[in-house]
Amino acid sequence: MVLEKALPEQTHARYWRKPLDIDSQKIPRGKVHIIDVRCKECGFCIEFCPKDVLEKSDKYNRKGYNVVRVVKGREDMCVACKHCEDICPEFALWIEEVKG
Amino acid sequence: MSAPFVDKLEGLEDVHPADKWLRTDMLPHIWCPGCGLGIVLNAYIKAAEKAQIPREKRVVVSGIGCSGRAAGYLNQDSYHTTHGRSIAFATGIKIARPDLNVAVISGDGDLFAIGGNHFIHAARRNMDIKVICVNNFNYGMTGGQGGPTTPIGAKTTTTPYGGFEHPFNLPWLAATCGAVYVARWTTLDSRRLRDSIAEALTKKGFAFVEVISPCPIGFGRPNKIGSGLDEMKMYMDKWDLKPPNWITQEGSNPREADITLGKPIVVGKFVDIDKPTFLDLYWKILPHKEETPLNDVEKKQVAGAKA
Known part of the structure; x- marks a missing residue:
């Protein structure tokens, strides 16, 4: 997605001047995959997501934890930084990079 | 030697990228x-x-404690060893099979309390093993007792009135004992931690990476920090046992990296x-008889040491 065409909220862009290579730069997009049974509600991914894509749901898994879910309406906000994937101690979520 | 594992799980494409390295x-x-x-x-996996x-070259050795489970969860060659002896076992593996990449994942209690001597002597010899120490400032599995890093x-x-012993400064200990690679990160710096471990794994010699890790039950609860998340937030901001100091200094003096409450953690x-590593010097200095048959790995070692 080219920056100029993207919605202001999607880019969170606050430039003091327009970058010279703005036309050639693409924001990467990611799709969040969550394995419900592994989640232990530690909240690391929710807290440290730079785009606030994740939240706690009211759904319980079989161990009795409220599993994490993607915020409705923010599915396209993930920029595939994969910090949540690295920081999840439970191997419960990963990011698939969306091409194009 | 053919690997008995599969690198891609068939029919299960939609799984976590780390799953092929784990006993799911x-x-x-x-x-x-x-x-x-x-x-x-x-x-470590990343x-x-x-x-x-490659999978057939990886070995993870772990000791006793919560971190001892790490070896069990990995779908690769791994050892769960006796208390404090993880480095001793790793040294044995490395001498018997110098082609393997031996990593030790263990806790501060295992590596520095009961296994302290093994650590300093492996570092002194410059054994080609990589030690990843998960430091949570207490003995978590046995009920949160004070340890050498509290x-x-x-x-x-x-220590219900607060710890009264001087704790170890692990990077300084490793550096003075002769480790060739010493780093410290917190679990929050996940990406720099991963890159640092990758650097340590490819480094020849005794590499030591300390990871400051939250322990919500053993350390967070008695110190009224809160959950693991609050402890993680603390790394981001101020290390004074209140959720909202943390500092990054590349190439700083490990002598000044001691952990004190109220001061930022130097990472x-x-x-x-x-x-030169232990095996380099061994093959260079020790006279070995020409009639003794050497295996392929040993021949490579001799050639490498003489070059």
Whole structure:
């Protein structure tokens, strides 16, 4: 997605001047995959997501934890930084990079 | 030697990228919610992938404690050894099979309390093993007792009025003992931790990476920090046992990296030097008889040491 065409909220862009290579730069997009049974509600991914894509749901898994879910309406906000994937101690979520 | 494992799980494409390195039937693991051990294990898996170490060359040795489970969860060659002896076992593996990449994932209690001597002598010899120490400032599995890394003033079950012993400064200990690579990170710096472990895995010689990890039950609860998440937030901001100091200094002096409550934790890479390893010197200095048949690995070692 080219920056100029993207919605202001999607880019969170606050430039003091327009970058010279703005036309050639693409924001990467990611799709969040969550394995419900592994989640232990530690909240690391929710807290440290730079785009606030994740939240706690009211759904319980079989161990009795409220599993994490993607915020409705923010599915396209993930920029595939994969910090949540690295920081999840439970191997419960990963990011698939969306091409194009 | 053919690897008995499959590198891609057939029919299960939609799985976590780390799953092919894990015994997924053992998951979810037993570690507490908010514990940092999973992050370290994840970092090791990704680091080994980044360092391009094949499965048949990887070995993980772990000792006793919560971190001892790390070896069990990995779907690769791994050893769960006796208390404090993980480095001794790793040394044995490395001498018997110098072609293997031997990593030790263990806790501060295992490596520095009961296994302290093994650590300093492996570092002195410059054994080609990589030690990842998960530091949570207490003995988590046995009920949160104070250990050799508990900071002065921190409460544990055996120091209810606050710790009164000087704790170890692990990077300085490793650096003075002769480690060629010394780094410290917190579990929050997941990416730098992964890159650092990858660097350590490819480094020749004794590499030491300390990871400051949250322990919500053993350390967070008695010190009124809160959950593992609050402890993680603390790394981001101020280390004074109140959720909202943390500092990154590349190449700083490990002598000044001691952990004191109320002062920022110094993280970063402290030491990165080159030194001949134990096996290099062994094959260079020891006279070996020409009639003794050497295997292929040993021949390579001799050639490498003479060059």
